[in-house]
Amino acid sequence: MDARVPFCHTCGVIQPPRSIDHFACLGMTPTFEIDPQELERKYFAFQRTFHPDRFAAKSPKEKAISMQHATNLNQAYDVLNDTLSRAEYLLSMQNSEEDAPGCTTVNDPVLLIEAMELREELADASDAETVSGIIQRTQADIDECIEELKPEFADGHLEAAAHLTTRLKYLSKLMDEARQRQLQLIKSQ
C-alpha cells in the first residue's frame, strides 16, 4: 500500500494530500507495463472516496481538501492512462535533471530522417486511402515501439528507454496529424 493516509484515524476527517508521485497516488507501483483495467479500477475506487461530491455536506475546508485529492487523482490517471505520457513520466521520475526526457533534442539522425520522410509522405497524400495506409503503418510502428519499450523499462535501461520514448513521441504526433488530415479529406469530399 502506498504512503497515503488521507483520513484522521480517530475522527475520520479528510487530510490534505501529500506530495507523492502519480503511481503512488493511484496505489500502483511505478512500472511501464500496467493493466489498464487495474488502473481504472483503482482510479474509480479512489475517486469514490475522495470526490468532492462525497463532501458536499462537509465544511468548506474539507470540501477544498477533497477537491485537491480529486484533482491529483485526475491528473495521475490522465498521465498514466496514456502510454506515451506514462513513459515520459517514468523517465522524469528517474531523472532529476530539469529538462523532461522525450523533449530533448533529437540527435539521432536515423530517427530524424524517418520522421521527416513520414511527414513528407503525409503532406503529399491527397486522398483518404493513402492517408489511412499511413495511419495503419504508423499504428503498427507504435505498437512495435511499445513492445520494444517494455523490456528496456523492466531492465532499467533508461537510456534506451528514453531513446524509444522519443521515437514513440514522434510517431504519436504523426498519428495525430494523419488523423486530422484524414478528417479534412473526409469532410472536403
Added chain:
Amino acid sequence: MQLLDIHEPGQTPVPHQEADVAVGIDLGTTNSLIAFSEDNAPEVVRDANGKGMVPSVVAYPDGANEPVVGDLARATILDDPHLVVSSVKRLMGRVLADLKTISGTLPYEIAEADEGQDRMVRLIVGEKHLTPVHVSADILRALRSRAEASLGKPVSKAVITVPAYFDDAARNATKDAARVAGLEVLRLVNEPTAAALAYGLDKGSEGVYAVYDLGGGTFDISILRMEKGVFQVLATGGDSALGGDDFDHAVVERFLAERRSETQSDELSTGDLKHALATARLAKECLTSQDDGEWILGAGDIETRHRLNRETFEELISSLVDRSIDICRDVLLDSGLGAEEIKGVVLVGGSTRVPLVRSRVAELFGQQPLADIDPDEVVALGAALQAEALTVGSDTLLLDVIPLSLGIETMGDLVEKVVPRNSPIPISRAQEFTTYQDGQAAMMIHVVQGERELASQCRSLARFELHGIPPMTAGAARIRVTFAVDADGLLTVSASEATTGVQQEVAVKPSYGLTDEEMVAMLKESMEHAKDDMQARVLAEARVEAERVLLSVASALEADGDLLDQSERAHIDQAMSAVVQACQHTDRDAINQNMENLELATKPFAEKRMDRGIRTALEGVNVDDLKQKVEAGQDETE
C-alpha cells in the same frame, strides 16, 4: 459503526442541525422544474392541477412589488409584452457584443451599455433595467416557494442543472442567481448527465449511452459510460444558441414574410413580435401530431392567415436539425467511439418531440431513441437524485468533464490551450510562458475558452496583468499560469513568476460578470424576502464548526497525546481555550481567526499522528479495505 450515541446533556458532539431539504432544479430556457428525491425515488413538485412545468417567464407589473412567474406571466405576454421577460437563459453571462452571435430576432429590449463597458446585458422592462441574473433569481425563488409549500419544509440547497455546453460566464451567472434567490448550490450538474442519472438509476443499465438534449435555447450531446456505479462523461459538445426557439423563429420568419408580401407593411413592435412568436410556437407544437393547420397573426389592425403543413415545417427547420447531427458526429469522434458502439440514445428536452428530430437521431445512431421518461422532466429528476446523493449519500459517483478548452492568448492572437476539452474535473493544469521584450515588467494574461485557433474567435473570460516581473532579457522570465477548474466547472486562474514568486490570482469573473456592488444590492434586496437572519446563521455555523474541531482535537490528544512534549502540548491547549473564549462572543471573525491559530498550532501534531497512522493502522491494507475504513470513519463523524 455505532448505532446509538448516548451523551451527557449539553455535550452532544455534533449539534443537531435542522435537516436541510435539498432539491433538484432544471432551470430551463422555456420551462423550469423543481424535483425532490427521497430513497432514490425522485418526483417533480407539481401544482394543484398536477402540472410540474413552470414557464420560465417573469412579468414585472407596474406598481407591483413582487414579480409574477410562470403561467400567469406567460398569459400576460400578449397584453403587456414590454413588462414580460422570457427565454432569459440565453442571456446568462452575456455581454452586449455576444448578442450578435445569438441567432434570430430577439424578443428583448436591451439597454445600451456606457462607452467601453463590458458588462452583462441589461433588459429594459418597463421602468426597470434588469440583469439576466435578476430575472433568473426570480424564477428560482418562485420554484423554491412552490417546493416549500409542497414539502412543508424550508428549502435551502439545490443542485441546479446547466447545459453541458454552458461556458464559464453562464455557469457563474447561474450560481449568482441561486445565491440571490437564497439557495446554496450544492453542485451545478450538466443537463445530459442529470438525464443519464435519471435513466441509469432507474434501470441499472451498464454500457455507453448518448444523451441528445434539445431544449428551448440550447443543444447538448454527451457520450456517457455507466459502469459499476460510476457515471463517466467521455465527451460532450453542443451549441449554446440552438434550440426549439430557433424552430419558432424559422416559422415566424416565414409567417412574417408572407404577411409582408400580403400587407406591404413592415411595422412590428416588440410586442407584436412576441405575439407572433407565441403563434409560431403553437404551430410547431400542433405539427408534432397534426399534418397541417392554419394560424392567424393579428398584429395591429390587420389580420393575416398562414397555412403550414408538416413537410414545409420540416424544410424550414431541416438545416437546424442537421447542425445538431453534425455536432453529434464530432462528439462521437472525440469519444473515439463509433455510432454502433452506443448502447442507447436518451432524448431530453421538449424539442425532441418534433418528429424530424427523432427520425434524424434514429438514423444517425441506427436505433430508436429511448423516451420512456418524460423528456421535459428527466433532467429535473436526475438533479433531484444528485441532490439526494450529495446530502444523504449514494453508491453512485459522477465523473464529469469540462466542455470547452481553456487557454490563454499568446503572440499574434494565437491560443495556447492549457486545459483541453473533455478533461475530467476537478482539474488543475499549469503552463509556463515567458516575456518577449527585454526588461518587460508586466504581462497581460488573457484567458479564453473555446476550440478556435484565434483568441479573438474564442470567448474571452478574463484579462489580468501580472506586475512586478524583475527586469530580465526577453525569454528569461518564467511565468507559470495555473488553471484550476472545480467540480462545478468554474475556473480560477493564477499566475506567478518563478524567480521572484510574484503572484496574482483571479477568479474568472470580473470582465463580464456582475460588479460586487450589484451583487450586494441584489442580495440585500433578496434579504427582504429571506426569513432568517443571515448574520445569525453565519455565526451559528462558525460556532458549530469550532465545536466540532475542538472535539476532534480533544479526542486526538487523548489518543496520541504522548507524541507531544510539554511545550507543544501547552501551545495547543492555549489555542484551544482561545477558541472556546471566542465562541462565547458574537464576533465571527474572532472565532475564525482563533480557529486558524488552532489549526497552525496543531499542524505539527497532525503530521506526527499521520506518520504513526501509516505505521500502525494501515499496514498491508489494500484499496478496498481503505475505502471501508474511510467510510466507517466518516460515519463516526456524522
